[in-house]
Amino acid sequence: MESKGIVIYGASSCDIEPRYMEWARATGRAIARSGFTLVSGGGRGGLMAAAIDGAKEAGGRTVGVLPDFMMKRGWNHRGLDSTLITTSMHERKKTMADLSCGAIALPGGVGTLDELFEIITWRQLGLYEGNVVIANAYGFYDMLLAHLKHTDSERFMRAHGLWTVAETPEEAVRAVSADLTIYDIGDKY
Template structure:
């Protein structure tokens, strides 16, 4: 395991628990030598994860479209920052650099990224593991919707299983590690 993409909000949200989980994820990724690949922003949960990885000696690669960089939302102290023209280029570049994906809470952008990477996985465009950290039940209703899609014949059960649902940072990192280690539940620590 060399790197993981993290999708999450550019806002901190209203529950401090989400910030705590973002900081925990960043700290544990740094401790385990996992490079963070993310959208390059310096605010919200995105900024929290990046700051924690950097604070604990890890490496962070941001990928940001020029129009967002022009709005001065880019993080200023990353290990590496790539500039691209479009949001599509950003998403593609991020997953090219990573061996797995984790989604924390977020808004439209987070869900857009999550569902696009799930569609890519279903189509075998992307082969890595995809996990959500369902902290505080944030993704409960989305999970119910996915199950409804299976029940109503719009999503094959095997494609529903492409999404790893974790309840903690440790569980998400363990599941991603297990994916690459032949299914064995081996910690990245």
């Protein structure tokens, strides 16, 4: 059976409102129910953990990618089906992208924004072909989206086709999985 991955980016902090945790958990369930493997940073807390837990609840497969320093600190989610260890944060992001055929950015801080902007940049340069979805849970990304619209209108970028915005977990999974190429994760790692 072929396996395909959707990478999720999201906060590792547990000090956030529970509604965001449930949104992430529902995203994990939706990914699993759609037959995708959930690929993530593999963290044991925050939205990453909630999405992993949701995928596991729905019978899905989960892959976490962590740099060795995070593993040494015990920051990994213990329920992952597979854990890949990298030597750096850069290698971590590349590995997560390589394992995925689409990306969803859940709410998060600077680490999530770093991952989101890098994958959008790679898409713009033709280095990443998967769909990118900004999960605008409870309007979390409204101000960022306004800034991106401003950046586009001032012609600092051409935003058309680089990402989609989703307002629900199910919409995020539908948008990210539209017309994706199927491949077996086992062939990559």
